Amino acid sequence: MKIVILGRGQIGSALRDALIEHQILYWAEDIDELTSSEIESIKPDAIINAAGKTDLKWCEENPRETFRCNIEAPTGLYQRITAINKNSSKKIRLLHFSSGCIWDGPYDEDANPFTPDHPARPAAYYSWTKAACDLLLLAESAENVAILRPRQVYSSLRSPRNTISKLNSYSRLVATPNSMSSMEIILKTVRHCISSKTDWNGIWNIYDKGITTPFEVGKILAQAGLREMPVVLDKSELDVFHKPKRVDTVLYDERFEQLIQPERIEVVMKRTIEEYKL
Ligand SMILES: NC(=O)c1ccc[n+]([C@@H]2O[C@H](COP(=O)([O-])OP(=O)(O)OC[C@H]3O[C@@H](n4cnc5c(N)ncnc54)[C@H](OP(=O)(O)O)[C@@H]3O)[C@@H](O)[C@H]2O)c1
Numbered sequence: 001m002k003i004v005i006l007g008r009g010q011i012g013s014a015l016r017d018a019l020i021e022h023q024i025l026y027w028a029e030d031i032d033e034l035t036s037s038e039i040e041s042i043k044p045d046a047i048i049n050a051a052g053k054t055d056l057k058w059c060e061e062n063p064r065e066t067f068r069c070n071i072e073a074p075t076g077l078y079q080r081i082t083a084i085n086k087n088s089s090k091k092i093r094l095l096h097f098s099s100g101c102i103w104d105g106p107y108d109e110d111a112n113p114f115t116p117d118h119p120a121r122p123a124a125y126y127s128w129t130k131a132a133c134d135l136l137l138l139a140e141s142a143e144n145v146a147i148l149r150p151r152q153v154y155s156s157l158r159s160p161r162n163t164i165s166k167l168n169s170y171s172r173l174v175a176t177p178n179s180m181s182s183m184e185i186i187l188k189t190v191r192h193c194i195s196s197k198t199d200w201n202g203i204w205n206i207y208d209k210g211i212t213t214p215f216e217v218g219k220i221l222a223q224a225g226l227r228e229m230p231v232v233l234d235k236s237e238l239d240v241f242h243k244p245k246r247v248d249t250v251l252y253d254e255r256f257e258q259l260i261q262p263e264r265i266e267v268v269m270k271r272t273i274e275e276y277k278l
Contacts, residue, residue, distance in 0.1 A: 001022045001023065001045040001046065001194060001195075002022070002023045002025070002042065002043065002044045002045050003019060003022045003023065003024050003025070003044060003045065003046050003047070003048060003194065004024075004025045004027055004034070004039075004042060004044045004046075004047045004048070005019075005024060005025070005026050005027060005048045005050065006027045006031055006034065006047065006048065006049045006050060006051040007027075007048075007049065007050030007051030007052065007097070008026070008028070008051075009050065009051075009054065009161060010153060010155075010159060010161040010162065011050040011097060011150075011153060011183075011186065012026075012048075012050035012051065014155060014157070014183050014186075014187070015048060015050060015187070015190060018183075018187050019187075019190070019191075019194075022194070025042060025044070027051075030073070031049065031051050031069070031073035031074065031076075031077055032073050032076065032077075034047070034077060034080075035080070036080045036083065036084060039080060039081065039084055039092070040084060043090075044092055045090075045092065045093065045194070046092065046093040046094070046095060046193075046194050047077070047081065047092060047093070047094050047095070048094075048095045048097075048190065049074050049077065049094065049095070049096045049097060050097045051069070051073075052069055052070045052074075052097065052130075053065065053066045053069045053070055053126070053129075054126070054161075056124050056125075056126045056244050057243070057244070059124070059125050059126040059129070060124065060125050060126075060244060063125055066125065066126065066129055067129060070126070070129035070130060070133055071129050071132055071133045071136065074096055074133050074137065075133060075136045075137060075140065077094070078094050078096075078137050078140050078141075078145060079140060081094055081144065082140055082141050082144065085144055091143075091144050092144065093144055093145070093146065093193070093194070093200070093201075094137075094144060094145045094146070095145075095146045095148060095190060095193050095194070096133070096134075096137060096145060096146070096147050096148065097148050097150070098130050098131075098133065098134050098147045098148060098149045098203075099127065099130045099149055099150065099151070100114070100149045100150060100151030100152075100179060100181070100205060100206075100207070100249050100251050101122075101123075101124075101126070101127045101130065101151065101247050101249060102120040102121070102122050102127050102130050102131040102134070102149070103118065103120065103121045103122075103247070103249045104121055104122070104123040104127075104245070104247035104248060104249060105121060105248065105249070106176065106177075106235075106248050107176070107177035107178075107211065107248065107250045112250060113179075113250040113251055113252035114205070114249060114250065114251055114252065115205070115252050115253060115254075116149070116202070116203035116204065116205055116253055116255075117203070120134075123244065123245045123247050124244035124245065124247075125244070126244070127247070134147050134203070138203075142201060142202060143201060144201065145201060146193040146200055146201050146202065146203075146204060147202070147203045147204065148186070148189060148190070148193070148204050148206055149203065149204065149205050149206060149251070150181035150185075150186055150206040150207070151178070151179045151180060151181050151205075151206075151207055151249055151251055152178065152179070152180040152181065153180075153181050153182075153183065153186065154180060154181070154182055154183070154269075154272060155182065155183035155184075155272065155276075156272050156273075156275035156276045156278075157276075158276065162276075163180065163217075164217070164221070164272065164273065164276055167214050167217045167218055167221065168218075168221050168226055168227050170214075170218075170230070170233075171228070171230065171231060172230060172231045172232065172233035173213075173214040173215040173217075173218040173230040173231075173232065173233055174213065174214050174215065174232070174233050174234070174235045174238055174246070175213045175214070175215035175216075175232050176213055176214075176235050176248045177211045177212075177213055177248065177250055178211065178212060178213060178214070178248055178249060178250060179205075179207040179208075179211065179212075179249060179250050179251040180207065180208060180212055180217075180265060180269070181206050181207050181208065182208050182268045182269075182272055184263075184268060184272075185206055185207070185208055185260070185262050185263070185268070186206055188260055188262075189204055189206050189256070189260050192259060192260055196259075199255070199259060203253075204253060204255070204256050204260075205251040205252065205253035205256055206251075206253075206256065206260075207251045207253075207256075207262065207265075208262050208263060208264065208265035208268045208269070209257065209262040209263060209264050209265060210264050210265040210266065211250055211265070212265045212266075212269065215230055215232055217269060218230030220269055220270060220273055221273060224273050224274065224277050225277070226273070226276075226277060235248070
């Protein structure tokens with residue numbers, strides 16, 4: 001298949017390196033530069049949007065550019081795709097990266113985990129833009145778009161964007177329940193959404209099965225000899241100095257668990273940290 005990947009960050013570059021069974025066009029320009037005529041000449045089977053402004057503090061300080069990149073540009077792109085699809089028997093798919101951070105709430109078995117149709121509860125401007133874009137894409141047409149919501153992405157690559165690198169660098173870590181998403185499970189979901197003939201569109205929460213905490217991950221990193229054993233940081237203390245607020249989000253998605261069959265977080269995390277160590 002012919003796939004266009006937008007976004008040259010952590011996820012976009014990992015997809016480019018992994019999806020070698022496909023013909024990849026790794027887009028170097030702005031999302032807005034992927035015009036209708038460009039799309040018509042490339043004739044892709046799918047476009048993956050892993051581009052966006054992701055630094056939460058930067059997003060608060062630059063709301064207009066964040067709005068353009070995280071809302072206007074992706075919805076404009078999908079409008080162009082929809083117009084092309086109307087006159088073509090071959091439908092181009094859009095796989096758009098949203099985020100599990102559109103929700104914030106301490107884990108409560110009765111009130112959450114958050115399911116794909118749970119109303120958004122954003123705690124930062126960044127997450128408002130992600131939630132708003134999802135709704136606008138679905139309002140345009142739910143038919144040819146998959147909205148992918150990972151949370152705290154990690155991989156074996158040493159990069160400052162990798163959640164493992166972040167958790168390795170803080171001496172104290174909160175022990176609040178959260179979901180995390182390995183690059184492996186993101187790839188598995190993307191492959192499904194590219195190739196499945198039927199059940200691929202709509203919203204997907206993406207996570208490794210089960211619940212972990214930043215403190216638990218810190219312990220595994222210490223056991224692997226990568227850091228000192230972490231000390232617990234109280235979440236209320238973190239909320240005083242961490243602006244915008246760090247969210248707690250536990251995800252659940254019945255369709256995702258049935259079709260994608262995520263591995264347990266303890267297993268994937270240990271394996272990934274061993275690879276990270278090398
Ligand atoms: N990593 C995570 O933990 C995580 C979790 C949940 C959801 N997500 C979502 O997944 C997507 C990809 O995340 P990531 O971790 O790969 O982010 P990333 O490392 O920050 O990469 C995003 C890339 O998009 C580029 N970009 C921003 N605006 C653009 C535009 N208008 N046109 C073209 N490129 C643009 C950025 O360039 P500049 O650096 O120049 O801005 C950056 O290279 C994002 O939408 C993010 O919200 C990520």
